[in-house]
Amino acid sequence: MKNVLLTIAISLAALTLSGQTPAYQQPFNQDTAWQTCPGVSGTALNLGSSVAVRKPVMLPAVLQQYEGSYTVQCWTKAAADNESYVLLSTTTSDDPKQTGWKIGVQANGAWYWEIRNGNTGYTYYPTPQRQSVRDGRWHQLTYSFDAAKQEAAFYLDGRQMAIYHIPGIPAANSPGPLYAGGIPGGDIAEWNTFNGALDELLIYKTVLSPQQVRSSYARYFTPQPEMTLQPGKQLTVMNYNIWHGGNETGKGTGPQRITDIIRQSGADIVSMQETYGSGEKIADALGYYFYLRSNNLSIMSRFPIGETLDGDRPFFNGGAYIRLNQQQKIAFITNWLSYPFDYWDMLEKNQPLNIDTLVAGMEKHNAAQLKATLKVIRPYIDNAETVPVIFCGDLNSGSHLDWVESTRSLNHGYVVPFPQSRLMLEAGFTDSYRKIHPDPLKDRGITWSPQFPQAFKDRIDYIYYKGKLRPVKSFTITSHPVRYPSDHAALVTVFSVE
Structure with missing residues (x-):
C-alpha cells in the first residue's frame, strides 16, 4: 500500500511540474515479471549481476503508428562494466537499418542515442569525461523529438546538452514494442541485458521544454546552475x-x-x-x-x-x-x-x-x-x-x-x-x-x-x-x-x- 501511495504522489508531482500528462508511465513497482531494487523513487527494475534471471522487459508500443512529437525520460544506474548496452529501444534486433530509436550506455560509460529510418540515421555519442552514467549514481536521461521542426533534444540530469536537426526521420513510427533493459538475444534472451537498474520511465506525446525537464530532475536532486552573462560583462x-x-x-x-x-x-x-x-x-x-x-x-x-x-x-x-x-x-x-x-x-x-x-x-x-x-x-x-x-x-x-x-x-x-x-x-x-x-x-x-x-x-x-x-x-x-x-x-x- 505504501508503494502504491508513493507512486500516486510521484505521478501527481510529475503532472504538476511538467504541465503535461504522460501517455505512458512505468515506475517499476514490485511485480512478478521482474526483480526490483531501491530506485530513485520507490522501487526500480533490477537487472544487475546479483539477479538470477535478467531478461529485458517488453513494454507496450505506446508510440507505434504515432507521427507526432514526443519525449522519453527514464532514470538509470549503471553498474561497473566494460560493455555497451541498450537501455530503451523501439527496434527488435541489432540490424543497423531497422527503423526505430535506442538509448543506451557506451562501453566507456557515457550514454548514447541512435535513430534510424532505412538508410537515414543519426547518432549522439557524448564523452565519458562529461556525460558518464557509470559512476554508481542515479542519472536522468531525457530525449525529445519535435516532429514539426525535425529536431531531437538530449538531456542529462535535467540539463539540455544538445539539439540535433534530423531531417528524414518519420517521427516515432516503429514496427515493434518498447524494450527496457536491452534487446533480447542469445539462447535464454539475456545475452544483451543491461547491467544495472532502470526507474521512472515516462513517455509524453509532446515536447517537454528545457524548463520542464529541469523541474522533473529537481524533484529528486538539485540541478547544476545555468551559466549567465552578468550585467556589464x-x-x-x-x-x-x-x-x-x-x-x-x-x-x-x-x-x-x-x-x-x-x-x-x-x-x-x-x-x-x-x-x-x-x-x-x-x-x-x-x-x-x-x-x-x-x-x-x-x-x-x-x-x-x-x-x-x-x-x-x-x-x-x-x-x-x-x-x-x-x-x-x-x-x-x-x-x-x-x-x-x-x-x-x-x-x-x-x-x-x-x-x-x-x-x-x-x-x-x-x-x-x-x-x-x-x-x-x-x-x-x-x-x-x-x-x-x-x-x-x-x-x-x-x-x-x-x-x-x-x-x-x-x-x-x-x-x-x-x-x-x-x-x-x-x-x-x-x-x-x-x-x-x-x-x-x-x-x-x-x-x-x-x-x-x-x-x-x-x-x-x-x-x-x-x-x-x-x-x-x-x-x-x-x-x-x-x-x-x-x-x-x-x-x-x-x-x-x-
Whole structure:
C-alpha cells in the first residue's frame, strides 16, 4: 500500500511540474515479471549481476503508428562494466537499418542515442569525461523529438546538452514494442541485458521544454546552475571553420587543439563550419551547449541554447536564440557559402582573373545562396533592435571592403566589388572586424590560409552584427603551442551588449 501511495504522489508531482500528462508511465513497482531494487523513487527494475534471471522487459508500443512529437525520460544506474548496452529501444534486433530509436550506455560509460529510418540515421555519442552514467549514481536521461521542426533534444540530469536537426526521420513510427533493459538475444534472451537498474520511465506525446525537464530532475536532486552573462560583462564570439572536423592533424589531437584554441580565446559562443562528427567531443570538452544543424554547421555556447531558428538549407545556414540571462537573448546564426571557382588558386598561379566573370559567378552561386538565407531570416533581421542578431560564417569570398584601391598591390592589382559583403551591408549588418579595423591595408584580418603559407591571402570568414551590440575588439587566431589544426584562422569579436 505504501508503494502504491508513493507512486500516486510521484505521478501527481510529475503532472504538476511538467504541465503535461504522460501517455505512458512505468515506475517499476514490485511485480512478478521482474526483480526490483531501491530506485530513485520507490522501487526500480533490477537487472544487475546479483539477479538470477535478467531478461529485458517488453513494454507496450505506446508510440507505434504515432507521427507526432514526443519525449522519453527514464532514470538509470549503471553498474561497473566494460560493455555497451541498450537501455530503451523501439527496434527488435541489432540490424543497423531497422527503423526505430535506442538509448543506451557506451562501453566507456557515457550514454548514447541512435535513430534510424532505412538508410537515414543519426547518432549522439557524448564523452565519458562529461556525460558518464557509470559512476554508481542515479542519472536522468531525457530525449525529445519535435516532429514539426525535425529536431531531437538530449538531456542529462535535467540539463539540455544538445539539439540535433534530423531531417528524414518519420517521427516515432516503429514496427515493434518498447524494450527496457536491452534487446533480447542469445539462447535464454539475456545475452544483451543491461547491467544495472532502470526507474521512472515516462513517455509524453509532446515536447517537454528545457524548463520542464529541469523541474522533473529537481524533484529528486538539485540541478547544476545555468551559466549567465552578468550585467556589464562582454560577450565573446568566434567563427571557426575547423577543417574536416579538426581531424587533419590527428583524429584525437586535432579536435583537442581546436578545443584548446576555443578555450584560450575565451569564446562564449562559437559558429562552426566543417564540424563533421567532432562536435560532441569539442562541446563536451568545453562544457558547452551544442546545436548540430547539419554535419557541416553547428553552434556551441557557454549559455543555454533556446529555440532554434527557421533557416535556409541546413548545410548552408542555421541559427538559434542564445539566452544570455533572464533579460537578454541574441539571435545567433551560422553559415557557409560555396564559390563558383577557385580564384585564390588562379592568383597563386599568376593566371589572369576576369573580374566580371568572377563577380557574375559569385552572384550566381555565393550571393544567390546568401540572398536565399537573408530572405528566410528576414523576421529576425527586422526584429534586431529588440533581439540583436549575430551572423557568422565561412562565406568563401573576399569583401568589397578589402579589395579596394589602397590594397591593389596586395590583390594582384585587382579591385573587386564582391557581392556577398555588399548584400550584408544592404541588409543592415555591420562587419565587426572592419568596424574595429577600418583600414584594410593596415589590418588585413586574413583568415585563408594559416595552414598553407603559399596560399593566396584573403579574408573569407566573418562576424556581422545588427542591433544593440558594440564591438570592442576583433582579432584572428592562427597559432597553437604545438601545431595549428585548421586551414582557416579562427575569427573572434568581443561585444559589449547594450
